[in-house]
Amino acid sequence: MPEPASQKTITFLIDSRLENVSLAGVAVRGICNYLSLSEIDTYYLELCVVEAVNNAIKHAYDYEDGHAVEVSIAYSNREVTFNISDTGRKMDLYGPRCLDFDPDDLSMLPEHGMGLYIINSVIDEVTYLSDGGKNTLTMRKRLHYKN
């Protein structure tokens, strides 16, 4: 299906090293600034992409460098969609997550798993699809502008 005329897309690859992930964040931030999103929304969207790329490197590629993580960002004036793809191991991570803890109980404070909670809290629609050896996490966020 052809893209709507108002939609624009950028796709780039990063090597599967955690040191490279901040570059994906810089790209997201640049686009969010271009879209005049608020600082908090920009931070949240950068955070979601960073978490998704981190997960691909950690879980799909098991921290092994030399593999590509593809980041595709498509936006219109109504929504922005991030596709994060890898060709590593299929992940069984994505789905609704809760972050339920007693803030006064030190021993039960979460140290892991918060990335998935963040993605599911911030993003309107999260889907994960494995097809033909390629895994793609799609995160779709509707945009809200102040008038």
Added chain:
Amino acid sequence: MQIEDTKVDDVLVIQPLDKRIDASVATEFKGKIVDWINAGDTRIILDLSNVDFIDSSGLGAIVSSLKTIGHDGDLVICGIKETVMSLFRLTRMNRVFQIFETRSEAIRALSK
């Protein structure tokens, strides 16, 4: 990652000089704080005034450091930027950590 440390009486103030605490540095960051804790520094102020971005791994490292200190000391935060604060609110960690606007307020609180 570079962290500046300053001792004010028995309170240790640590200030990351990097703008990001993310998955690429989280293990090293946590290791440095644990080294200070093991050396006897259990009243720690984490000054985040240089930090623009923390991801869940960085946040996990800070939580882990607090758990390492346990109930025999405290790890409090100051200088946090509004964007980073939004992560603490989103994950409800703003209810776990004492967060002060300035370093001097944090020092006063930990020196009591």
